[in-house]
Amino acid sequence: MASIKPRSSQLKVCNQSSAAPLIQIGVGVLFCTSIFEVMKSRFSPKITIWESLAFTILFITRSSIWAGYILRKHETLKEKGTIGATLKGQLVGANEG
Numbered sequence: 001m002a003s004i005k006p007r008s009s010q011l012k013v014c015n016q017s018s019a020a021p022l023i024q025i026g027v028g029v030l031f032c033t034s035i036f037e038v039m040k041s042r043f044s045p046k047i048t049i050w051e052s053l054a055f056t057i058l059f060i061t062r063s064s065i066w067a068g069y070i071l072r073k074h075e076t077l078k079e080k081g082t083i084g085a086t087l088k089g090q091l092v093g094a095n096e097g
Contacts, residue, residue: 021071022071023072029067033059036059040052
């Protein structure tokens with residue numbers, strides 16, 4: 001009879017360096033959306049609720065796309081920095097040996 005082995009339960013801890021930009025972008029989009037809503041209601045008080053909703057959806061969609069682009073660019077630059085440091089260390093090690 002085969003015995004069942006329990007799986008080792010490992011908690012995956014979110015990397016703090018990758019979570020920080022996401023939180024910053026989320027707060028930034030929230031702030032910009034709040035400013036947008038205040039400006040929209042102040043300068044266009046007579047638009048219908050559906051027009052207001054459509055403008056808000058378009059604004060949040062654009063903001064989310066922009067935030068995703070910024071986050072991806074941040075991750076790419078972080079990876080390039082890590083790869084660059086690794087290659088630099090390999091070159092220095094090759095020159096010493």
